[in-house]
Amino acid sequence: PEPRPAAGRRPALIPAYPAAERAVRALAEAVRYAAWRRTAAEPGRVPEYDDIQEAAAGADIERLLDRFTSDLAPGRSAALPPADAEALLARYGIHVRPALPAPDPDTAVRAAARLGYPVALKTTAPHLRHRADLGGVRLDIAGEAELRRTYTELTDFLGSPAELRPVVQAMAPRGVDTVVRAAIDPAAGAVLSFGLAGAPSQLLGDLAHRLIPATDREVGEQIRSIRGAPLLFGWRGSQPVDTGALEELLLRVSRLVDDHPEVVAVDLEPVVVAPRGLAVLGASVRLARPPATTDLGPRRLPFY
Structure with missing residues:
Protein backbone atom coordinates (compact mmCIF):
# COMPACT_ATOMS: atom_id res chain seq x y z
CA PRO A 1 0.00 0.00 0.00
CA GLU A 2 1.08 3.60 -0.63
CA PRO A 3 2.38 5.45 2.45
CA ARG A 4 -0.01 7.97 3.91
CA PRO A 5 1.22 11.60 4.35
CA ALA A 6 1.97 12.72 7.88
CA ALA A 7 -0.90 14.41 9.66
CA GLY A 8 -1.22 18.08 8.71
CA ARG A 9 0.89 17.72 5.56
CA ARG A 10 -0.38 17.81 1.99
CA PRO A 11 0.65 14.92 -0.25
CA ALA A 12 3.42 15.73 -2.74
CA LEU A 13 2.19 16.19 -6.29
CA ILE A 14 4.20 15.15 -9.31
CA PRO A 15 3.54 17.32 -12.40
CA ALA A 16 2.62 15.44 -15.56
CA TYR A 17 2.71 16.79 -19.10
CA PRO A 18 1.13 15.41 -22.27
CA ALA A 19 4.29 16.07 -24.31
CA ALA A 20 8.01 16.26 -23.64
CA GLU A 21 8.19 19.75 -25.16
CA ARG A 22 5.82 21.14 -22.53
CA ALA A 23 7.87 19.58 -19.74
CA VAL A 24 11.06 21.14 -21.12
CA ARG A 25 9.33 24.53 -21.43
CA ALA A 26 8.12 24.34 -17.82
CA LEU A 27 11.62 23.43 -16.62
CA ALA A 28 13.09 26.36 -18.57
CA GLU A 29 10.60 28.74 -16.96
CA ALA A 30 11.54 27.41 -13.53
CA VAL A 31 15.23 27.98 -14.28
CA ARG A 32 14.50 31.54 -15.48
CA TYR A 33 12.45 32.24 -12.36
CA ALA A 34 15.26 30.98 -10.11
CA ALA A 35 17.75 33.22 -11.94
CA TRP A 36 15.38 36.17 -11.56
CA ARG A 37 15.08 35.49 -7.81
CA ARG A 38 18.88 35.51 -7.48
CA THR A 39 19.29 38.81 -9.34
CA ALA A 40 16.31 40.43 -7.60
CA ALA A 41 18.09 39.95 -4.30
CA GLU A 42 20.85 42.27 -5.63
CA PRO A 43 18.98 44.78 -7.81
CA GLY A 44 21.87 47.25 -8.12
CA ARG A 45 21.74 50.94 -7.32
CA VAL A 46 20.33 54.17 -8.73
CA PRO A 47 23.44 56.30 -9.39
CA GLU A 48 23.78 59.94 -8.42
CA TYR A 49 25.08 62.43 -10.99
CA ASP A 50 26.62 65.70 -9.84
CA ASP A 51 25.48 67.63 -12.92
CA ILE A 52 21.75 66.91 -12.52
CA GLN A 53 19.80 70.09 -11.79
CA GLU A 54 16.67 68.66 -10.19
CA ALA A 55 15.34 71.87 -8.62
CA ALA A 56 15.91 73.93 -11.77
CA ALA A 57 14.19 71.27 -13.86
CA GLY A 58 11.22 71.35 -11.48
CA ALA A 59 10.94 75.11 -11.86
CA ASP A 60 11.12 74.78 -15.65
CA ILE A 61 8.37 72.16 -15.61
CA GLU A 62 6.05 74.35 -13.53
CA ARG A 63 6.61 77.28 -15.88
CA LEU A 64 6.04 75.14 -18.95
CA LEU A 65 2.90 73.57 -17.51
CA ASP A 66 1.47 77.00 -16.78
CA ARG A 67 2.18 78.03 -20.36
CA PHE A 68 1.22 74.95 -22.36
CA THR A 69 -1.40 73.05 -20.38
CA SER A 70 -3.75 75.79 -19.18
CA ASP A 71 -6.28 74.86 -21.88
CA LEU A 72 -5.87 71.08 -21.67
CA ALA A 73 -8.61 68.84 -20.37
CA PRO A 74 -7.76 66.81 -17.23
CA GLY A 75 -5.65 63.79 -18.02
CA ARG A 76 -4.33 65.19 -21.30
CA SER A 77 -0.65 65.92 -21.95
CA ALA A 78 1.15 68.58 -23.98
CA ALA A 79 4.16 68.10 -26.29
CA LEU A 80 6.92 70.61 -25.60
CA PRO A 81 8.41 72.65 -28.45
CA PRO A 82 11.84 71.24 -29.40
CA ALA A 83 13.82 74.05 -27.76
CA ASP A 84 12.01 73.63 -24.43
CA ALA A 85 12.31 69.84 -24.56
CA GLU A 86 16.05 70.06 -25.23
CA ALA A 87 16.56 72.59 -22.42
CA LEU A 88 14.71 70.36 -19.95
CA LEU A 89 16.69 67.28 -20.96
CA ALA A 90 19.93 69.25 -20.61
CA ARG A 91 19.08 69.79 -16.92
CA TYR A 92 19.66 66.04 -16.56
CA GLY A 93 22.82 65.91 -18.65
CA ILE A 94 21.01 64.66 -21.78
CA HIS A 95 22.24 66.80 -24.65
CA VAL A 96 20.48 66.77 -28.01
CA ARG A 97 22.59 67.58 -31.06
CA PRO A 98 21.45 70.99 -32.39
CA MET A 171 26.77 64.75 -38.74
CA ALA A 172 27.16 62.38 -35.81
CA PRO A 173 29.87 59.70 -35.57
CA ARG A 174 28.94 56.39 -37.16
CA GLY A 175 27.41 53.81 -34.86
CA VAL A 176 24.27 51.83 -34.06
CA ASP A 177 20.94 53.68 -34.17
CA THR A 178 18.87 53.05 -31.05
CA VAL A 179 15.74 54.40 -29.39
CA VAL A 180 15.21 55.26 -25.72
CA ARG A 181 11.71 55.91 -24.40
CA ALA A 182 9.93 56.44 -21.11
CA ALA A 183 6.17 56.47 -20.67
CA ILE A 184 3.45 55.94 -18.08
CA ASP A 185 1.70 52.58 -18.31
CA PRO A 186 -1.73 52.49 -16.60
CA ALA A 187 -1.03 49.07 -15.06
CA ALA A 188 2.70 49.20 -14.29
CA GLY A 189 3.49 52.89 -13.76
CA ALA A 190 6.54 54.57 -15.26
CA VAL A 191 8.34 52.29 -17.75
CA LEU A 192 11.74 52.71 -19.41
CA SER A 193 12.07 51.17 -22.89
CA PHE A 194 15.05 50.48 -25.14
CA GLY A 195 15.57 48.99 -28.60
CA LEU A 196 17.27 49.44 -31.94
CA ALA A 197 15.81 52.24 -34.06
CA GLY A 198 13.83 51.54 -37.19
CA ALA A 199 12.37 48.17 -38.18
CA PRO A 200 13.56 46.20 -35.11
CA SER A 201 11.46 48.33 -32.75
CA GLN A 202 8.71 49.56 -35.09
CA LEU A 203 7.99 46.39 -37.04
CA LEU A 204 9.29 43.55 -34.87
CA GLY A 205 8.63 45.06 -31.43
CA ASP A 206 12.16 44.19 -30.28
CA LEU A 207 12.08 46.38 -27.19
CA ALA A 208 13.15 45.74 -23.61
CA HIS A 209 11.33 47.36 -20.68
CA ARG A 210 12.18 48.09 -17.06
CA LEU A 211 10.27 49.82 -14.28
CA ILE A 212 11.37 53.29 -13.19
CA PRO A 213 13.48 54.00 -11.17
CA ALA A 214 15.84 51.64 -12.96
CA THR A 215 19.13 50.57 -11.38
CA ASP A 216 22.52 50.23 -13.03
CA ARG A 217 22.19 46.46 -12.98
CA GLU A 218 18.74 46.57 -14.56
CA VAL A 219 19.72 48.81 -17.49
CA GLY A 220 22.81 46.68 -18.10
CA GLU A 221 20.55 43.64 -18.43
CA GLN A 222 18.03 45.66 -20.43
CA ILE A 223 20.32 46.54 -23.33
CA ARG A 224 21.55 42.94 -23.48
CA SER A 225 18.07 41.39 -23.49
CA ILE A 226 16.84 42.56 -26.91
CA ARG A 227 17.25 40.16 -29.84
CA GLY A 228 19.33 42.74 -31.73
CA ALA A 229 21.82 43.17 -28.86
CA PRO A 230 24.73 41.47 -30.75
CA LEU A 231 24.89 44.54 -33.00
CA LEU A 232 26.02 46.53 -29.95
CA PHE A 233 28.79 44.11 -29.03
CA GLY A 234 30.72 43.55 -32.25
CA TRP A 235 28.51 41.23 -34.29
CA ARG A 236 30.42 39.58 -37.17
CA GLY A 237 33.57 41.55 -36.59
CA SER A 238 32.04 45.01 -36.32
CA GLN A 239 33.42 47.39 -33.72
CA PRO A 240 31.61 47.25 -30.36
CA VAL A 241 29.88 50.47 -29.34
CA ASP A 242 30.01 52.41 -26.08
CA THR A 243 27.43 50.54 -24.01
CA GLY A 244 28.62 52.36 -20.88
CA ALA A 245 27.46 55.68 -22.33
CA LEU A 246 24.20 54.05 -23.38
CA GLU A 247 23.55 52.70 -19.88
CA GLU A 248 24.21 56.15 -18.42
CA LEU A 249 21.71 57.73 -20.83
CA LEU A 250 19.04 55.24 -19.79
CA LEU A 251 19.72 55.94 -16.12
CA ARG A 252 19.48 59.70 -16.67
CA VAL A 253 16.12 59.36 -18.45
CA SER A 254 14.92 57.15 -15.61
CA ARG A 255 15.97 59.76 -13.05
CA LEU A 256 14.19 62.55 -14.92
CA VAL A 257 10.88 60.69 -15.03
CA ASP A 258 11.22 59.42 -11.45
CA ASP A 259 12.04 62.87 -10.05
CA HIS A 260 9.27 64.65 -11.95
CA PRO A 261 5.93 62.81 -12.34
CA GLU A 262 4.78 65.63 -14.62
CA VAL A 263 7.06 64.18 -17.33
CA VAL A 264 4.70 61.58 -18.78
CA ALA A 265 6.65 60.69 -21.93
CA VAL A 266 10.20 60.99 -23.26
CA ASP A 267 11.20 59.82 -26.73
CA LEU A 268 14.84 59.93 -27.84
CA GLU A 269 15.21 58.76 -31.44
CA PRO A 270 17.59 58.14 -32.97
CA VAL A 271 20.34 57.79 -30.41
CA VAL A 272 23.49 56.92 -32.37
CA VAL A 273 25.81 54.89 -30.13
CA ALA A 274 29.37 55.09 -31.47
CA PRO A 275 32.52 53.20 -30.39
CA ARG A 276 33.16 56.18 -28.13
CA GLY A 277 30.20 58.14 -26.80
CA LEU A 278 26.78 58.66 -28.32
CA ALA A 279 24.69 61.38 -29.98
CA VAL A 280 20.99 62.09 -29.35
CA LEU A 281 19.70 63.35 -32.70
CA GLY A 282 15.99 63.72 -31.95
CA ALA A 283 13.96 64.22 -28.77
CA SER A 284 10.41 64.86 -27.66
CA VAL A 285 8.93 65.36 -24.19
CA ARG A 286 5.32 65.45 -23.01
CA LEU A 287 4.12 67.02 -19.76
CA ALA A 288 0.89 66.72 -17.80
CA ARG A 289 -0.39 67.49 -14.34
CA PRO A 290 -0.05 64.20 -12.42
CA PRO A 291 -3.34 62.74 -11.18
CA ALA A 292 -3.91 62.30 -7.46
CA THR A 293 -2.84 58.81 -6.43
CA THR A 294 -2.12 56.78 -3.31
CA ASP A 295 0.05 54.29 -5.19
CA LEU A 296 3.60 55.14 -4.16
CA GLY A 297 6.61 53.88 -6.08
CA PRO A 298 6.98 51.21 -8.73
CA ARG A 299 5.02 47.99 -8.45
CA ARG A 300 7.04 44.92 -7.51
CA LEU A 301 6.19 41.24 -7.56
CA PRO A 302 5.98 39.79 -4.03
CA PHE A 303 8.26 37.03 -2.79
CA TYR A 304 6.76 33.96 -1.18
Missing part, protein backbone atom coordinates in the same frame (compact mmCIF):
# COMPACT_ATOMS: atom_id res chain seq x y z
CA ALA A 99 19.22 71.08 -35.48
CA LEU A 100 18.73 74.48 -37.13
CA PRO A 101 15.60 75.34 -39.15
CA ALA A 102 16.13 75.59 -42.90
CA PRO A 103 12.98 77.10 -44.48
CA ASP A 104 14.90 77.96 -47.68
CA PRO A 105 18.23 77.06 -49.32
CA ASP A 106 20.01 80.24 -48.22
CA THR A 107 19.06 79.67 -44.59
CA ALA A 108 20.19 76.06 -44.89
CA VAL A 109 23.60 77.19 -46.17
CA ARG A 110 24.00 79.65 -43.29
CA ALA A 111 23.01 76.94 -40.80
CA ALA A 112 25.56 74.53 -42.25
CA ALA A 113 28.29 77.17 -42.08
CA ARG A 114 27.45 77.71 -38.42
CA LEU A 115 27.45 73.98 -37.57
CA GLY A 116 30.34 72.96 -39.84
CA TYR A 117 30.37 70.44 -42.68
CA PRO A 118 29.56 67.61 -43.19
CA VAL A 119 25.89 68.03 -42.30
CA ALA A 120 22.58 66.20 -42.62
CA LEU A 121 19.43 67.69 -44.15
CA LYS A 122 16.26 66.26 -42.57
CA THR A 123 12.53 66.77 -42.76
CA THR A 124 10.66 67.12 -39.46
CA ALA A 125 7.11 66.71 -40.76
CA PRO A 126 5.34 64.14 -38.53
CA HIS A 127 4.61 61.73 -41.40
CA LEU A 128 8.29 61.72 -42.45
CA ARG A 129 10.03 61.84 -39.08
CA HIS A 130 12.64 59.08 -38.76
CA ARG A 131 11.74 57.80 -42.22
CA ALA A 132 15.09 57.64 -43.97
CA ASP A 133 13.60 54.99 -46.28
CA LEU A 134 11.33 57.66 -47.82
CA GLY A 135 14.21 59.98 -48.59
CA GLY A 136 13.45 62.46 -45.83
CA VAL A 137 16.98 62.24 -44.41
CA ARG A 138 20.06 63.10 -46.50
CA LEU A 139 23.44 62.47 -44.89
CA ASP A 140 27.11 63.43 -45.35
CA ILE A 141 26.53 66.64 -47.29
CA ALA A 142 30.05 67.98 -47.72
CA GLY A 143 29.67 71.52 -49.06
CA GLU A 144 27.42 74.40 -50.10
CA ALA A 145 26.87 73.30 -53.70
CA GLU A 146 25.87 69.80 -52.62
CA LEU A 147 23.58 71.19 -49.92
CA ARG A 148 21.74 73.43 -52.39
CA ARG A 149 21.35 70.55 -54.84
CA THR A 150 20.12 68.21 -52.12
CA TYR A 151 17.67 70.81 -50.83
CA THR A 152 16.16 71.18 -54.29
CA GLU A 153 15.91 67.41 -54.77
CA LEU A 154 14.27 67.00 -51.38
CA THR A 155 11.60 69.64 -51.92
CA ASP A 156 10.93 68.60 -55.53
CA PHE A 157 10.41 64.99 -54.48
CA LEU A 158 8.60 65.24 -51.12
CA GLY A 159 6.87 68.63 -51.03
CA SER A 160 7.29 72.29 -50.19
CA PRO A 161 9.54 73.51 -47.36
CA ALA A 162 6.43 74.59 -45.43
CA GLU A 163 5.19 71.00 -45.51
CA LEU A 164 8.53 69.34 -44.85
CA ARG A 165 9.92 71.73 -42.21
CA PRO A 166 13.55 70.84 -43.02
CA VAL A 167 16.42 71.25 -40.57
CA VAL A 168 20.19 71.09 -40.86
CA GLN A 169 22.17 69.08 -38.32
CA ALA A 170 25.87 68.33 -37.93
Whole structure:
Protein backbone atom coordinates (compact mmCIF):
# COMPACT_ATOMS: atom_id res chain seq x y z
CA PRO A 1 0.00 0.00 0.00
CA GLU A 2 1.08 3.60 -0.63
CA PRO A 3 2.38 5.45 2.45
CA ARG A 4 -0.01 7.97 3.91
CA PRO A 5 1.22 11.60 4.35
CA ALA A 6 1.97 12.72 7.88
CA ALA A 7 -0.90 14.41 9.66
CA GLY A 8 -1.22 18.08 8.71
CA ARG A 9 0.89 17.72 5.56
CA ARG A 10 -0.38 17.81 1.99
CA PRO A 11 0.65 14.92 -0.25
CA ALA A 12 3.42 15.73 -2.74
CA LEU A 13 2.19 16.19 -6.29
CA ILE A 14 4.20 15.15 -9.31
CA PRO A 15 3.54 17.32 -12.40
CA ALA A 16 2.62 15.44 -15.56
CA TYR A 17 2.71 16.79 -19.10
CA PRO A 18 1.13 15.41 -22.27
CA ALA A 19 4.29 16.07 -24.31
CA ALA A 20 8.01 16.26 -23.64
CA GLU A 21 8.19 19.75 -25.16
CA ARG A 22 5.82 21.14 -22.53
CA ALA A 23 7.87 19.58 -19.74
CA VAL A 24 11.06 21.14 -21.12
CA ARG A 25 9.33 24.53 -21.43
CA ALA A 26 8.12 24.34 -17.82
CA LEU A 27 11.62 23.43 -16.62
CA ALA A 28 13.09 26.36 -18.57
CA GLU A 29 10.60 28.74 -16.96
CA ALA A 30 11.54 27.41 -13.53
CA VAL A 31 15.23 27.98 -14.28
CA ARG A 32 14.50 31.54 -15.48
CA TYR A 33 12.45 32.24 -12.36
CA ALA A 34 15.26 30.98 -10.11
CA ALA A 35 17.75 33.22 -11.94
CA TRP A 36 15.38 36.17 -11.56
CA ARG A 37 15.08 35.49 -7.81
CA ARG A 38 18.88 35.51 -7.48
CA THR A 39 19.29 38.81 -9.34
CA ALA A 40 16.31 40.43 -7.60
CA ALA A 41 18.09 39.95 -4.30
CA GLU A 42 20.85 42.27 -5.63
CA PRO A 43 18.98 44.78 -7.81
CA GLY A 44 21.87 47.25 -8.12
CA ARG A 45 21.74 50.94 -7.32
CA VAL A 46 20.33 54.17 -8.73
CA PRO A 47 23.44 56.30 -9.39
CA GLU A 48 23.78 59.94 -8.42
CA TYR A 49 25.08 62.43 -10.99
CA ASP A 50 26.62 65.70 -9.84
CA ASP A 51 25.48 67.63 -12.92
CA ILE A 52 21.75 66.91 -12.52
CA GLN A 53 19.80 70.09 -11.79
CA GLU A 54 16.67 68.66 -10.19
CA ALA A 55 15.34 71.87 -8.62
CA ALA A 56 15.91 73.93 -11.77
CA ALA A 57 14.19 71.27 -13.86
CA GLY A 58 11.22 71.35 -11.48
CA ALA A 59 10.94 75.11 -11.86
CA ASP A 60 11.12 74.78 -15.65
CA ILE A 61 8.37 72.16 -15.61
CA GLU A 62 6.05 74.35 -13.53
CA ARG A 63 6.61 77.28 -15.88
CA LEU A 64 6.04 75.14 -18.95
CA LEU A 65 2.90 73.57 -17.51
CA ASP A 66 1.47 77.00 -16.78
CA ARG A 67 2.18 78.03 -20.36
CA PHE A 68 1.22 74.95 -22.36
CA THR A 69 -1.40 73.05 -20.38
CA SER A 70 -3.75 75.79 -19.18
CA ASP A 71 -6.28 74.86 -21.88
CA LEU A 72 -5.87 71.08 -21.67
CA ALA A 73 -8.61 68.84 -20.37
CA PRO A 74 -7.76 66.81 -17.23
CA GLY A 75 -5.65 63.79 -18.02
CA ARG A 76 -4.33 65.19 -21.30
CA SER A 77 -0.65 65.92 -21.95
CA ALA A 78 1.15 68.58 -23.98
CA ALA A 79 4.16 68.10 -26.29
CA LEU A 80 6.92 70.61 -25.60
CA PRO A 81 8.41 72.65 -28.45
CA PRO A 82 11.84 71.24 -29.40
CA ALA A 83 13.82 74.05 -27.76
CA ASP A 84 12.01 73.63 -24.43
CA ALA A 85 12.31 69.84 -24.56
CA GLU A 86 16.05 70.06 -25.23
CA ALA A 87 16.56 72.59 -22.42
CA LEU A 88 14.71 70.36 -19.95
CA LEU A 89 16.69 67.28 -20.96
CA ALA A 90 19.93 69.25 -20.61
CA ARG A 91 19.08 69.79 -16.92
CA TYR A 92 19.66 66.04 -16.56
CA GLY A 93 22.82 65.91 -18.65
CA ILE A 94 21.01 64.66 -21.78
CA HIS A 95 22.24 66.80 -24.65
CA VAL A 96 20.48 66.77 -28.01
CA ARG A 97 22.59 67.58 -31.06
CA PRO A 98 21.45 70.99 -32.39
CA ALA A 99 19.22 71.08 -35.48
CA LEU A 100 18.73 74.48 -37.13
CA PRO A 101 15.60 75.34 -39.15
CA ALA A 102 16.13 75.59 -42.90
CA PRO A 103 12.98 77.10 -44.48
CA ASP A 104 14.90 77.96 -47.68
CA PRO A 105 18.23 77.06 -49.32
CA ASP A 106 20.01 80.24 -48.22
CA THR A 107 19.06 79.67 -44.59
CA ALA A 108 20.19 76.06 -44.89
CA VAL A 109 23.60 77.19 -46.17
CA ARG A 110 24.00 79.65 -43.29
CA ALA A 111 23.01 76.94 -40.80
CA ALA A 112 25.56 74.53 -42.25
CA ALA A 113 28.29 77.17 -42.08
CA ARG A 114 27.45 77.71 -38.42
CA LEU A 115 27.45 73.98 -37.57
CA GLY A 116 30.34 72.96 -39.84
CA TYR A 117 30.37 70.44 -42.68
CA PRO A 118 29.56 67.61 -43.19
CA VAL A 119 25.89 68.03 -42.30
CA ALA A 120 22.58 66.20 -42.62
CA LEU A 121 19.43 67.69 -44.15
CA LYS A 122 16.26 66.26 -42.57
CA THR A 123 12.53 66.77 -42.76
CA THR A 124 10.66 67.12 -39.46
CA ALA A 125 7.11 66.71 -40.76
CA PRO A 126 5.34 64.14 -38.53
CA HIS A 127 4.61 61.73 -41.40
CA LEU A 128 8.29 61.72 -42.45
CA ARG A 129 10.03 61.84 -39.08
CA HIS A 130 12.64 59.08 -38.76
CA ARG A 131 11.74 57.80 -42.22
CA ALA A 132 15.09 57.64 -43.97
CA ASP A 133 13.60 54.99 -46.28
CA LEU A 134 11.33 57.66 -47.82
CA GLY A 135 14.21 59.98 -48.59
CA GLY A 136 13.45 62.46 -45.83
CA VAL A 137 16.98 62.24 -44.41
CA ARG A 138 20.06 63.10 -46.50
CA LEU A 139 23.44 62.47 -44.89
CA ASP A 140 27.11 63.43 -45.35
CA ILE A 141 26.53 66.64 -47.29
CA ALA A 142 30.05 67.98 -47.72
CA GLY A 143 29.67 71.52 -49.06
CA GLU A 144 27.42 74.40 -50.10
CA ALA A 145 26.87 73.30 -53.70
CA GLU A 146 25.87 69.80 -52.62
CA LEU A 147 23.58 71.19 -49.92
CA ARG A 148 21.74 73.43 -52.39
CA ARG A 149 21.35 70.55 -54.84
CA THR A 150 20.12 68.21 -52.12
CA TYR A 151 17.67 70.81 -50.83
CA THR A 152 16.16 71.18 -54.29
CA GLU A 153 15.91 67.41 -54.77
CA LEU A 154 14.27 67.00 -51.38
CA THR A 155 11.60 69.64 -51.92
CA ASP A 156 10.93 68.60 -55.53
CA PHE A 157 10.41 64.99 -54.48
CA LEU A 158 8.60 65.24 -51.12
CA GLY A 159 6.87 68.63 -51.03
CA SER A 160 7.29 72.29 -50.19
CA PRO A 161 9.54 73.51 -47.36
CA ALA A 162 6.43 74.59 -45.43
CA GLU A 163 5.19 71.00 -45.51
CA LEU A 164 8.53 69.34 -44.85
CA ARG A 165 9.92 71.73 -42.21
CA PRO A 166 13.55 70.84 -43.02
CA VAL A 167 16.42 71.25 -40.57
CA VAL A 168 20.19 71.09 -40.86
CA GLN A 169 22.17 69.08 -38.32
CA ALA A 170 25.87 68.33 -37.93
CA MET A 171 26.77 64.75 -38.74
CA ALA A 172 27.16 62.38 -35.81
CA PRO A 173 29.87 59.70 -35.57
CA ARG A 174 28.94 56.39 -37.16
CA GLY A 175 27.41 53.81 -34.86
CA VAL A 176 24.27 51.83 -34.06
CA ASP A 177 20.94 53.68 -34.17
CA THR A 178 18.87 53.05 -31.05
CA VAL A 179 15.74 54.40 -29.39
CA VAL A 180 15.21 55.26 -25.72
CA ARG A 181 11.71 55.91 -24.40
CA ALA A 182 9.93 56.44 -21.11
CA ALA A 183 6.17 56.47 -20.67
CA ILE A 184 3.45 55.94 -18.08
CA ASP A 185 1.70 52.58 -18.31
CA PRO A 186 -1.73 52.49 -16.60
CA ALA A 187 -1.03 49.07 -15.06
CA ALA A 188 2.70 49.20 -14.29
CA GLY A 189 3.49 52.89 -13.76
CA ALA A 190 6.54 54.57 -15.26
CA VAL A 191 8.34 52.29 -17.75
CA LEU A 192 11.74 52.71 -19.41
CA SER A 193 12.07 51.17 -22.89
CA PHE A 194 15.05 50.48 -25.14
CA GLY A 195 15.57 48.99 -28.60
CA LEU A 196 17.27 49.44 -31.94
CA ALA A 197 15.81 52.24 -34.06
CA GLY A 198 13.83 51.54 -37.19
CA ALA A 199 12.37 48.17 -38.18
CA PRO A 200 13.56 46.20 -35.11
CA SER A 201 11.46 48.33 -32.75
CA GLN A 202 8.71 49.56 -35.09
CA LEU A 203 7.99 46.39 -37.04
CA LEU A 204 9.29 43.55 -34.87
CA GLY A 205 8.63 45.06 -31.43
CA ASP A 206 12.16 44.19 -30.28
CA LEU A 207 12.08 46.38 -27.19
CA ALA A 208 13.15 45.74 -23.61
CA HIS A 209 11.33 47.36 -20.68
CA ARG A 210 12.18 48.09 -17.06
CA LEU A 211 10.27 49.82 -14.28
CA ILE A 212 11.37 53.29 -13.19
CA PRO A 213 13.48 54.00 -11.17
CA ALA A 214 15.84 51.64 -12.96
CA THR A 215 19.13 50.57 -11.38
CA ASP A 216 22.52 50.23 -13.03
CA ARG A 217 22.19 46.46 -12.98
CA GLU A 218 18.74 46.57 -14.56
CA VAL A 219 19.72 48.81 -17.49
CA GLY A 220 22.81 46.68 -18.10
CA GLU A 221 20.55 43.64 -18.43
CA GLN A 222 18.03 45.66 -20.43
CA ILE A 223 20.32 46.54 -23.33
CA ARG A 224 21.55 42.94 -23.48
CA SER A 225 18.07 41.39 -23.49
CA ILE A 226 16.84 42.56 -26.91
CA ARG A 227 17.25 40.16 -29.84
CA GLY A 228 19.33 42.74 -31.73
CA ALA A 229 21.82 43.17 -28.86
CA PRO A 230 24.73 41.47 -30.75
CA LEU A 231 24.89 44.54 -33.00
CA LEU A 232 26.02 46.53 -29.95
CA PHE A 233 28.79 44.11 -29.03
CA GLY A 234 30.72 43.55 -32.25
CA TRP A 235 28.51 41.23 -34.29
CA ARG A 236 30.42 39.58 -37.17
CA GLY A 237 33.57 41.55 -36.59
CA SER A 238 32.04 45.01 -36.32
CA GLN A 239 33.42 47.39 -33.72
CA PRO A 240 31.61 47.25 -30.36
CA VAL A 241 29.88 50.47 -29.34
CA ASP A 242 30.01 52.41 -26.08
CA THR A 243 27.43 50.54 -24.01
CA GLY A 244 28.62 52.36 -20.88
CA ALA A 245 27.46 55.68 -22.33
CA LEU A 246 24.20 54.05 -23.38
CA GLU A 247 23.55 52.70 -19.88
CA GLU A 248 24.21 56.15 -18.42
CA LEU A 249 21.71 57.73 -20.83
CA LEU A 250 19.04 55.24 -19.79
CA LEU A 251 19.72 55.94 -16.12
CA ARG A 252 19.48 59.70 -16.67
CA VAL A 253 16.12 59.36 -18.45
CA SER A 254 14.92 57.15 -15.61
CA ARG A 255 15.97 59.76 -13.05
CA LEU A 256 14.19 62.55 -14.92
CA VAL A 257 10.88 60.69 -15.03
CA ASP A 258 11.22 59.42 -11.45
CA ASP A 259 12.04 62.87 -10.05
CA HIS A 260 9.27 64.65 -11.95
CA PRO A 261 5.93 62.81 -12.34
CA GLU A 262 4.78 65.63 -14.62
CA VAL A 263 7.06 64.18 -17.33
CA VAL A 264 4.70 61.58 -18.78
CA ALA A 265 6.65 60.69 -21.93
CA VAL A 266 10.20 60.99 -23.26
CA ASP A 267 11.20 59.82 -26.73
CA LEU A 268 14.84 59.93 -27.84
CA GLU A 269 15.21 58.76 -31.44
CA PRO A 270 17.59 58.14 -32.97
CA VAL A 271 20.34 57.79 -30.41
CA VAL A 272 23.49 56.92 -32.37
CA VAL A 273 25.81 54.89 -30.13
CA ALA A 274 29.37 55.09 -31.47
CA PRO A 275 32.52 53.20 -30.39
CA ARG A 276 33.16 56.18 -28.13
CA GLY A 277 30.20 58.14 -26.80
CA LEU A 278 26.78 58.66 -28.32
CA ALA A 279 24.69 61.38 -29.98
CA VAL A 280 20.99 62.09 -29.35
CA LEU A 281 19.70 63.35 -32.70
CA GLY A 282 15.99 63.72 -31.95
CA ALA A 283 13.96 64.22 -28.77
CA SER A 284 10.41 64.86 -27.66
CA VAL A 285 8.93 65.36 -24.19
CA ARG A 286 5.32 65.45 -23.01
CA LEU A 287 4.12 67.02 -19.76
CA ALA A 288 0.89 66.72 -17.80
CA ARG A 289 -0.39 67.49 -14.34
CA PRO A 290 -0.05 64.20 -12.42
CA PRO A 291 -3.34 62.74 -11.18
CA ALA A 292 -3.91 62.30 -7.46
CA THR A 293 -2.84 58.81 -6.43
CA THR A 294 -2.12 56.78 -3.31
CA ASP A 295 0.05 54.29 -5.19
CA LEU A 296 3.60 55.14 -4.16
CA GLY A 297 6.61 53.88 -6.08
CA PRO A 298 6.98 51.21 -8.73
CA ARG A 299 5.02 47.99 -8.45
CA ARG A 300 7.04 44.92 -7.51
CA LEU A 301 6.19 41.24 -7.56
CA PRO A 302 5.98 39.79 -4.03
CA PHE A 303 8.26 37.03 -2.79
CA TYR A 304 6.76 33.96 -1.18
